[in-house]
Amino acid sequence: MLSGVDQDEHISAIPPLDCDHPSFYWIFRNLDxxxxxxxxxxxxxxxxxxxxxxxxxxxxYIVGQGKKTDHLVLYFFCSAAIKRESIVAAFVHTLLKQxxxxxxxxxxxxxxxxxxxxxxxxxxxxxxxxxxxxxxxxEKDTPARNIRKVLDAPANALLSALGAxxxxxxxxxxxxxxxxxxxxxxxxxxxxxxIRVFVERLHQRTSKVKILLTSxxxxxxxxxxxxxxxxxxxxxxxxxxxxxxxxxxWTNNEERVLS
Numbered sequence: 001m002l003s004g005v006d007q008d009e010h011i012s013a014i015p016p017l018d019c020d021h022p023s024f025y026w027i028f029r030n031l032d033x034x035x036x037x038x039x040x041x042x043x044x045x046x047x048x049x050x051x052x053x054x055x056x057x058x059x060x061y062i063v064g065q066g067k068k069t070d071h072l073v074l075y076f077f078c079s080a081a082i083k084r085e086s087i088v089a090a091f092v093h094t095l096l097k098q099x100x101x102x103x104x105x106x107x108x109x110x111x112x113x114x115x116x117x118x119x120x121x122x123x124x125x126x127x128x129x130x131x132x133x134x135x136x137x138x139e140k141d142t143p144a145r146n147i148r149k150v151l152d153a154p155a156n157a158l159l160s161a162l163g164a165x166x167x168x169x170x171x172x173x174x175x176x177x178x179x180x181x182x183x184x185x186x187x188x189x190x191x192x193x194x195i196r197v198f199v200e201r202l203h204q205r206t207s208k209v210k211i212l213l214t215s216x217x218x219x220x221x222x223x224x225x226x227x228x229x230x231x232x233x234x235x236x237x238x239x240x241x242x243x244x245x246x247x248x249x250w251t252n253n254e255e256r257v258l259s
Contacts, residue, residue, distance in 0.1 A: 001148055004097035005090050010080035011064075017057040027058055032231050036210065042203050043210050046225050048217040049233030055214045059179035062212060066175040074098050078180040078191075087184050087191045088155035092162050095176075116150055119161035123153045159194045163201045166209075174209040176202075181215040192224045199228075 019028050027033050027047060036045040047055055056077065066073040074095045081090045096115055100108050136149055153161070166174065176199075184191050199211045215221050217232050 001144070001151060002093040002097045003086075003090055004094040005076070005081040007075055007077055007080060007094060007098075010077050011060050011075075014056055014060040017054070017061050019061065023053075024058065026053075026233055027055075027231065030231055032229060036212075036229065042208065044199050044203050044213070044228055045211070046213045046215070046228050046230045048215055048221070048230065050216060053233050056179055059177050059212065059214055062175075063177050066177075071173045071175050072099070072102060073175045073177075075177040076179070078178070079183045082183055082185050086155070087186055087188075088158055088194055089152070091178075091191065091195075092158040093151070095162060096165075115161060115165045116147065118164045119150055119153055119157060122157040122160040122164065123150075155190055155194055156197075159198045160201075163198050166202060174202075176209065176211045177214075178212070179214045181213060181221060182218050189220070189224070192221060196224055196228075 017024060026049075032045065033047075036043045047058065049055055056079070059075070059077065063073055063075045075098070076091050076094055078087070081087060081094075100111055103111055137146055141149075178195060181188070181192055181195065195213065199213070202209050202211065213225070213228075
């Protein structure tokens with residue numbers, strides 16, 4: 001029932017990178033990137049640059065390195081879903097499917113139930129007694145059909161439910177990568193605005209999440225992402241002697257070095 005997008009198939013077509021190559025110094029040797037990757041608290045970072053900078057390779061690399069740890073890695077490459085009518089639904093369903101697939105089989109049903117419960121609360125939170133018939137629900141419908149109707153909730157409810165679910169779930173530390181936000185063709189503002197609210201809520205509520213966003217430095221995205229930590233190609237803070245490794249830390253006493 002989940003309209004998820006196969007992200008692994010998309011990543012497999014992205015050429016691997018050499019993080020020591022000079023063309024990627026502007027990211028891997030950047031002070032703000034080092035701070036994002038090594039900080040012992042929740043962090044958000046937005047990378048922006050022209051297409052020739054191949055930022056999608058960096059996103060793919062970070063996803064791959066994150067999978068080598070015990071963290072839960074969620075990732076969405078917008079270029080793999082540019083033809084979807086509801087890009088927000090594709091985003092939420094894809095991340096939820098990744099969560100389910102990475103979880104033990106005996107917990108998967110509980111995860112789905114928990115998410116659906118959060119989604120119902122978000123969709124009808126302003127109604128003391130929801131009018132189910134007006135919402136299109138019918139007691140004669142099959143459970144499967146009603147679940148599909150729940151999953152077709154408005155974009156803001158889907159994003160809020162995913163955020164609430166991730167916050168309340170006691171699970172591994174999170175790494176979330178959303179690549180190529182400038183490539184969204186259908187209702188891009190809806191996704192970008194939603195992502196901004198989504199990451200801010202996660203950032204404020206939990207100390208166990210690192211979020212990486214990437215796009216071209218378009219004016220409309222700059223306006224929507226104003227205030228987020230940001231590295232733009234050729235405008236970044238540079239450091240003369242920064243480490244060549246990517247370190248993702250979530251506590252001061254635990255360090256994960258990804259070579």
